[in-house]
Amino acid sequence: MAQPAVAVAVAQPMAISYGEKSSVNVSAKEIKLVAKPSTAAAVTASPAGNSLDGEAGVRVLQLHEYKQAAQTLAEAFKDDHVAWYFLETPDRAHWSKEQQWELHVQIFEYIVYAHMLKGIVVSAGPNYECIALWYV
Secondary structure (H helix, E strand, C coil): CCCCEEEEECCCCEEEEEEECCCCCCCCEEEEEEECCCCCCCEEECCCCCCCCCCCCCEECCHHHHHHHHHHHHHHCCCCHHHHCCCCCHHHCCCCHHHHHHHHHHHHHHHHHHHHHHEEEEEECHHHCEEEEEEC
């Protein structure tokens, strides 16, 4: 079985792992997020339901939240040369920085939405501080 692709944007370092779980009916994956440094407390997110450990604020996002998740990713990758590779091209040399930023955000909106349709998007912390994408 192929490994799922994982992309993560975090305000603070977090470790992310996954494992098989036969009781989950959507993707047969169990997602674990462990904040570092921590006291070995793990939060398990089940894609079968949206109710997660409320204390940690970890939850599977719904389709209507794709723009908020995309905004976090766009800001996390605002200085990433690979993310801007498609924006800083000769045919867009006349574009303003605002126009380029808008396209940068739209790209992440498409990425997040696609992951929500064919995978799992998880948020940790208040205000979408950490976003993890799994495409299965």
